[in-house]
Amino acid sequence: TLWNLPDGHAVNRIALKRPAGDAELIGSADGKWRLAKPLDAPVDTENVNFILDRLDNLTATRIVSVGKKTRAYYERGANPISATFNAALPNAATSRPAGKVHTFNMAILNSKVYGWMTGDPLGRVGVFTGKLYTQFAAEVRDRKVLAFDPAGITEIALTSGNTQIVLNKLDSGWKYPDDADLQIDLTAVTKYLDQIKSTRAIRFVKDPGDGKFGLAKSEAWITLELTAGDTKISIAVSRTGSDETANRYASVTGVEGVFTISAEAAASLGRKIADFKKQITPS
Numbered sequence: 001t002l003w004n005l006p007d008g009h010a011v012n013r014i015a016l017k018r019p020a021g022d023a024e025l026i027g028s029a030d031g032k033w034r035l036a037k038p039l040d041a042p043v044d045t046e047n048v049n050f051i052l053d054r055l056d057n058l059t060a061t062r063i064v065s066v067g068k069k070t071r072a073y074y075e076r077g078a079n080p081i082s083a084t085f086n087a088a089l090p091n092a093a094t095s096r097p098a099g100k101v102h103t104f105n106m107a108i109l110n111s112k113v114y115g116w117m118t119g120d121p122l123g124r125v126g127v128f129t130g131k132l133y134t135q136f137a138a139e140v141r142d143r144k145v146l147a148f149d150p151a152g153i154t155e156i157a158l159t160s161g162n163t164q165i166v167l168n169k170l171d172s173g174w175k176y177p178d179d180a181d182l183q184i185d186l187t188a189v190t191k192y193l194d195q196i197k198s199t200r201a202i203r204f205v206k207d208p209g210d211g212k213f214g215l216a217k218s219e220a221w222i223t224l225e226l227t228a229g230d231t232k233i234s235i236a237v238s239r240t241g242s243d244e245t246a247n248r249y250a251s252v253t254g255v256e257g258v259f260t261i262s263a264e265a266a267a268s269l270g271r272k273i274a275d276f277k278k279q280i281t282p283s
Helices: 045-056 068-075 130-137 186-197 263-269
Strands: 010-017 023-027 033-037 062-065 078-088 100-109 112-117 125-128 155-160 163-170 173-175 222-228 231-237 248-252 259-261
Touching: 010 045, 045 078, 045 130, 062 068, 068 100, 068 112, 068 125, 078 130, 100 130, 112 130, 155 186, 173 186, 186 222, 186 263, 222 263, 231 263, 248 263
Parallel strands: none
Antiparallel strands: 010 023, 010 078, 023 033, 062 125, 078 100, 100 112, 112 125, 155 163, 155 222, 163 173, 222 231, 231 248, 248 259
16 A cells, blocks of 8 residues: 555645646535636546545555665656645635645556655555556546537537538427428437437547647538527537547537547437438338
């Protein structure tokens, strides 16, 4: 065991340094957390809670090295991650991070994850699971990028390549203006809107740059525009992802920055008009 949270203490601040981008998390007296850097935003509760649980107790699978001189070998590992955190007795009278500062470090060497605590007088290094590394590397910003009431959507405009599908919601149900006689399946439209709403970011891009992700209307693979009264929600999905993954880049109106979604999530946003056509069952 490299670290145990002292009895009665709580972690109230975490500063993460990671290859995908740094982040600072601030906890409040009521146990709620927010992202403070690189921007002020809600956190992904599941991922943050995982990190907090692990900072209660950091126990390695086994200790592989003792001594600061030998620890230097592991410090040269690839893709380092560090979590610097404040641990203090709860104090509702202050909202500023307080308490002693500790740092847990990880690096990858020969496909294994090694971890150590800065300031450990024994200079111990332990082997940790890949899952631990993955969770500390995971997105800590809230990954819910779409918030709307499907029942309030009155128009769906889906463009893919040179094909556009527009559906309008009328008192009589959903209609396809290009073919007024085509019967639209309400259940199919509802499921599609639920699918859109459930889209989750995998990770927000560290440096969006200027249009280098292919999300402009003329370049995007899929563009979606949802209308609810005077409000319009625009969604854009890129044709390709990075060289390392099949994930696609995406952007949403009102959400700062570019993020990635899985290739499967991107494909699920694509539809043909036949997917919304009401199926007539022979009597």
